[in-house]
Amino acid sequence: MLCTAPQLLRPRPRALWPAPRCSSSNDAQPSPLPSSTAAAGGIRRLVLPPEGRAKLDPRPDRDFYAFPRLVTHVDDGFIAALTGLYRERLRAGWDVLDLMxxxxxxxxxxxxxRRVVGHGLNAQELARNPRLDSFFVKDLNEEQQLxxxxxxxxxVLCTVSVQYLQYPEKVFAEIFRVLKPGGVCIVxxxxxxxxxxxxxxxxxxxxxxxxxLVMQYFQCVEGFTQPEVVRELPAAGGSSASPLDAVMRLFGMANSDPFYAVISYRNFKPM
Structure with missing residues (x-):
């Protein structure tokens, strides 16, 4: 979902472009330290130039997402791949932050x-999530500190939402901060x-x-391990493919969603 003023963490109600390039622009970001001197969790460099952060709709995300959307934004194949990845990488008894x-x-x-904490922009949606033990509402494009x-x-998990972050460097630095040493982030x-x-x-x-781009988000923060990429792409199609399928693929609207995940860990020691 998209990333309203911060609210206190509270229990869930029981009854209810071209390849990315680095920028030297400060653009409301902290002054990055050189990679050789950045402390663990520090921002080594900025990934996005100002134009890379811009949105076509400049209105606050909280206005866009004021009403709940109780739908899934990806298909069953993507969801199965994601759940399978979580089954491989997450362990019972863990503390999990479901970001955005x-x-x-x-x-x-x-x-x-042990607990699953949720974050998002719409409290009604988060209250409907049966896996959350608690949640909070916050616009990460207005203020990034958690x-x-x-x-x-x-x-820390972030599902089909990273594309909305205007200040990913700060957000990924916060992800590093809240992770335990050895903890994993799956985007x-x-x-x-x-x-x-x-x-x-x-x-x-x-x-x-x-x-x-997502790999660079991890790499711009000192102390994350080298990102790992997982891909599951739709089949190229065979004899059973219909003419409509071919037309949809031609216009980038394949009837199966490609699955991408970028995974990194908080290193036990600064790299």
């Missing part, structure tokens, strides 16, 4: 976590988006450049 979440988290139903204790989560995405709300670098990019 919604009414469903796609976590394996048989795995019980009111969460440092080193308190084994995993998943497809080719779908709210076009007017996606940043310019994402709108004008390709599948390859978007993967590279």
């Amino acid at each position: 979440s919604s009414w469903v988290s796609h976590l394996p139903p048989e795995v019980q976590f 009111a969460l204790e440092g080193g308190s989560f084994d995993a 998943s995405f497809s080719n779908r988006m709210f076009y007017e709300k996606a940043i310019g670098a994402w709108r004008e990019g390709t599948a390859y450049s978007r993967v590279q």
Whole structure:
């Protein structure tokens, strides 16, 4: 979902472009330290230039997302791939932060976590999510600091939402801060988006450049491990493909969503 003023963490109601390039622009970001001197969790460099952060719709995200959207934004194949990846990488008893979440988290139903904290823009959606033990509402494009204790989560998840972050460097630095040493961050995405709300670098990019962009988000923060990429692409089609399928693929509207995930860990020691 998209990333309203910060609210206190509270229990869920029980009854209810081309390849990305680095920029020297400061653009409301902290002054990055050179990579040789950046402390663990520090921002080593800026990934996006000002134009790469721009959205076609400049209105606050909280206005765009004022009403709940109780739908899934990817298809069953994507969801199955994501749940399978979570089943492989997450462990029972973990503390999990579901960043930019919604009414469903796609976590394996048989795995019980110690707690799952949700974050998003619409409280009604988050209250409907059965996997969340608590949640908070915050617009990460207005203020990136998370009111969460440092080193308190084994995993941070971000599903089909990274394309909306205008200040990803700060957000990924916060992800590093709240992760425990050795904790994992899994960022998943497809080719779908709210076009007017996606940043310019994402709108004008390709599948390859978007993967590279998310990798750079991790790499710009000192202390993340080298990102790992997982891809599951739709089949190229065979004799059973209909003419409509071919037309949809021609216009980039294949009837199956590609699955991409970029995974990195908070290193036990600064790299």
